[in-house]
Amino acid sequence: MDITLFLQQFLNGLSIGSVYAIFALGYTLVYSILGIINLAHGAIFTLGAYFTYALVGGRFGFNGLLANAALPVQLPFALALILGSILAGLVGVMVERVAFLPLRQRGSDPLLTVVSSLGVAVVIVNLIQYLVGAESYTYPANTYGNLPPAINFGTEANPIPIRTVQVVIFVVSMVFVAILSYFISRTKYGKAMQAIAEDATTASLLGINCDRFIILTFFISSFLAGVAGTLVASSVSIAGPYFGIGFGLRGLAVIVLGGLGSIPGAVLGGLVIGLVEAFVPAEYSGYKDAVAFSILFIMLLVRPQGLLGRQVIQKV
Amino acid sequence: MKQTITRTTAFLASCTLLLTACGGSNTGTNTSINTGTNTATNTSTTSISGPIPIGIAFAQTSNVALLGQEGVAGAKIAEKYFNDQGGINGTKIKLVFQDAGGDEAGAINAFQTLINKDKVVGIVGPTLSQQAFSADPIAERAKVPVIGASNTAKGVPEIGDYIARVSAPVSVVAPNSVKAALKQNPNIKKVAVFYAQNDAFNKSETEIFQKTVKDQGLELVTVQKFQTTDTDFQAQATNALNLKPDLIIISGLAADGGNLVRQLRELGYKGAIIGGNGLNTSNVLSVCKALCDGVMIAQAYSPEHPGEINAAFRKAYVEQYKKEPPQFSAQAFTAVQVYVEALKALDKKTKITTLPVDKLRTELNKQILAGKYNTPIGEISFTPEGEIVQKDFYVAQIKMEKNGNNGKFAFLK
Numbered sequence: 001m002d003i004t005l006f007l008q009q010f011l012n013g014l015s016i017g018s019v020y021a022i023f024a025l026g027y028t029l030v031y032s033i034l035g036i037i038n039l040a041h042g043a044i045f046t047l048g049a050y051f052t053y054a055l056v057g058g059r060f061g062f063n064g065l066l067a068n069a070a071l072p073v074q075l076p077f078a079l080a081l082i083l084g085s086i087l088a089g090l091v092g093v094m095v096e097r098v099a100f101l102p103l104r105q106r107g108s109d110p111l112l113t114v115v116s117s118l119g120v121a122v123v124i125v126n127l128i129q130y131l132v133g134a135e136s137y138t139y140p141a142n143t144y145g146n147l148p149p150a151i152n153f154g155t156e157a158n159p160i161p162i163r164t165v166q167v168v169i170f171v172v173s174m175v176f177v178a179i180l181s182y183f184i185s186r187t188k189y190g191k192a193m194q195a196i197a198e199d200a201t202t203a204s205l206l207g208i209n210c211d212r213f214i215i216l217t218f219f220i221s222s223f224l225a226g227v228a229g230t231l232v233a234s235s236v237s238i239a240g241p242y243f244g245i246g247f248g249l250r251g252l253a254v255i256v257l258g259g260l261g262s263i264p265g266a267v268l269g270g271l272v273i274g275l276v277e278a279f280v281p282a283e284y285s286g287y288k289d290a291v292a293f294s295i296l297f298i299m300l301l302v303r304p305q306g307l308l309g310r311q312v313i314q315k316v
Numbered sequence: 317m318k319q320t321i322t323r324t325t326a327f328l329a330s331c332t333l334l335l336t337a338c339g340g341s342n343t344g345t346n347t348s349i350n351t352g353t354n355t356a357t358n359t360s361t362t363s364i365s366g367p368i369p370i371g372i373a374f375a376q377t378s379n380v381a382l383l384g385q386e387g388v389a390g391a392k393i394a395e396k397y398f399n400d401q402g403g404i405n406g407t408k409i410k411l412v413f414q415d416a417g418g419d420e421a422g423a424i425n426a427f428q429t430l431i432n433k434d435k436v437v438g439i440v441g442p443t444l445s446q447q448a449f450s451a452d453p454i455a456e457r458a459k460v461p462v463i464g465a466s467n468t469a470k471g472v473p474e475i476g477d478y479i480a481r482v483s484a485p486v487s488v489v490a491p492n493s494v495k496a497a498l499k500q501n502p503n504i505k506k507v508a509v510f511y512a513q514n515d516a517f518n519k520s521e522t523e524i525f526q527k528t529v530k531d532q533g534l535e536l537v538t539v540q541k542f543q544t545t546d547t548d549f550q551a552q553a554t555n556a557l558n559l560k561p562d563l564i565i566i567s568g569l570a571a572d573g574g575n576l577v578r579q580l581r582e583l584g585y586k587g588a589i590i591g592g593n594g595l596n597t598s599n600v601l602s603v604c605k606a607l608c609d610g611v612m613i614a615q616a617y618s619p620e621h622p623g624e625i626n627a628a629f630r631k632a633y634v635e636q637y638k639k640e641p642p643q644f645s646a647q648a649f650t651a652v653q654v655y656v657e658a659l660k661a662l663d664k665k666t667k668i669t670t671l672p673v674d675k676l677r678t679e680l681n682k683q684i685l686a687g688k689y690n691t692p693i694g695e696i697s698f699t700p701e702g703e704i705v706q707k708d709f710y711v712a713q714i715k716m717e718k719n720g721n722n723g724k725f726a727f728l729k
Binding site for chain 2: 149
């Protein structure tokens with residue numbers, strides 16, 4: 001592989017890897033607090049993309065029950081991204097109230113919660129199909145204003161063209177990762193979340209309202225899924241209601257690779273999976289998933305705590 | 317405990333993904349999935365009283381429902397048109413619709429219901445070639461005529477004596493777009509080909525495109541593969557663009573093909589692009605929007621085709637759907653027309669309402685293959701195997717409006 005191609009694929013990998021990272025952060029946050037995997041995360045990723053699509057275009061789409069239903073406003077992409085992701089966050093909170101809270105109150109086995117979240121995912125995906133149809137949706141051509149379609153990172157003789165949307169994805173993803181890292185490690189709310197993640201019982205004895213922080217966690221997690229969904233959709237179009245399912249599964253590989261419950265681990269895992277996929281030769285693109293999940297299997301065997309996870313020590 | 321559950325979940329999810337991947341791929345093997353339970357018993361010895369039932373087995377649900385619905389629209393227009401014209405020498409036709417879904421099992425169920433329960437005289441369908449390879453043998457065993465209206469893969473008419481099609485094979489249609497691209501730009505030398513390797517139809521279509529490229533004396537600089545489920549084509553696109561092709565040919569479906577067009581254009585490719593039959597739908601326009609502009613696609617139908625029957629079909633379609641009729645609608649109309657005209661010819665020889673259904677089906681099949689028809693897709697007839705002999709083909713070029721939201725297939729002269 002020549003250096004030009006190497007650099008090209010490296011930049012491609014960083015772009016998609018950064019999306020995996022913010023998507024996996026949502027998984028990790030919920031896992032940290034509740035110790036469960038929210039399998040509805042992929043469906044909320046899809047939902048976020050549709051919300052932003054509706055806000056940017058001022059309409060829900062041209063199929064399904066909401067065909068041609070118009071919104072009173074058309075927002076610029078940046079604003080629509082934030083608002084669409086907030087709406088995704090609110091749906092995440094609803095999911096928590098409906099599918100997770102009742103089971104938690106009854107002290108159900110966490111595995112049942114995983115199944116419950118899978119049920120919610122199926123319902124959300126089918127609801128999307130009912131409301132806006134199964135077709136692909138693409139954001140308007142002027143989504144990124146007057147930015148050029150591609151940026152050349154090489155020379156004129158050896159061009160390394162990267163689509164501008166990929167650069168935007170990387171920058172926006174890293175901004176959200178930085179904001180979240182600051183929020184978790186430096187703010188009072190973030191520290192309270194860390195305390196709950198460490199020991200929920202002790203945290204509540206210290207006066208932290210765990211229920212409120214669980215809601216906050218679900219909101220942030222689903223907000224990040226919405227951001228990731230929107231960014232991917234702006235790059236490749238929303239490929240129908242099942243759009244997020246593959247991402248949901250890949251997110252699992254990312255957090256296991258990075259280390260369960262580790263925020264830096266989710267970022268590192270996302271970037272590693274993205275880069276590995278980028279270097280899968282183009283003619284074997286159909287085996288990208290197999291490569292990602294092979295890494296997961298190997299990691300489970302060799303280093304079960306992941307790249308940056310902590311080993312669990314049981315005292316006897 | 318936390319970690320055990322998570323790892324179990326991750327493991328199960330991985331297995332699910334791998335199983336889904338295995339199940340979702342179209343291997344292209346044309347093996348029938350009949351296991352002996354699909355016995356289409358055909359003991360219809362009574363004759364038909366009332367309207368003549370013709371079965372329509374298109375996908376009305378699943379991911380190919382958009383194609384199936386185009387077929388349904390064409391068939392419904394044909395039913396009204398021919399009944400208004402007096403039907404079969406005074407006897408009306410009645411189309412019986414069964415949802416064939418997007419898979420082999422759905423097509424088999426639809427065929428069995430149409431043959432055994434609805435006692436149709438013939439069937440139009442199914443939507444996909446892959447479905448035809450499984451469902452058509454059932455009709456063949458029951459001696460029920462089938463006319464494929466959207467099956468373009470190699471080998472469909474050869475399934476049996478009762479199987480014909482009005483959808484010209486891709487080997488006949490596809491090369492026209494390459495010739496049209498060369499007519500527009502005779503300086504084309506280097507060609508890059510992309511195809512979806514997990515789809516049987518696209519694999520067979522790309523072979524025809526690659527052969528055409530070589531036959532035209534062009535240089536095939538690269539063949540890039542992708543999956544119909546892919547969304548990111550950066551790697552394949554940059555690989556091909558580094559070889560500086562003058563023409564790119566894509567065999568894929570609307571979503572992946574449209575995305576590939578978009579990413580090629582965004583990466584600066586300015587040359588000609590040809591899309592295969594999978595991109596022959598207006599659904600592709602919403603994927604690549606303004607960047608679809610200029611893509612060429614070979615067609616077996618043009619709304620501008622001269623002739624009285626196409627004018628009537630086009631008028632009825634435009635009045636009802638407020639847009640130009642797509643190819644699949646025209647071909648579905650044509651399939652119903654073939655049944656109507658064959659039944660009319662047969663009725664003149666022997667009154668069809670006096671024939672037992674099984675005898676009627678056999679005679680009808682012979683008549684279908686013997687006839688010549690002037691249809692919306694032009695003058696057609698059939699080879700003894702049931703393959704369509706079609707006179708006119710077209711190439712359309714996508715023309716998008718400036719806002720990038722709307723566009724149309726403009727037919728090249």
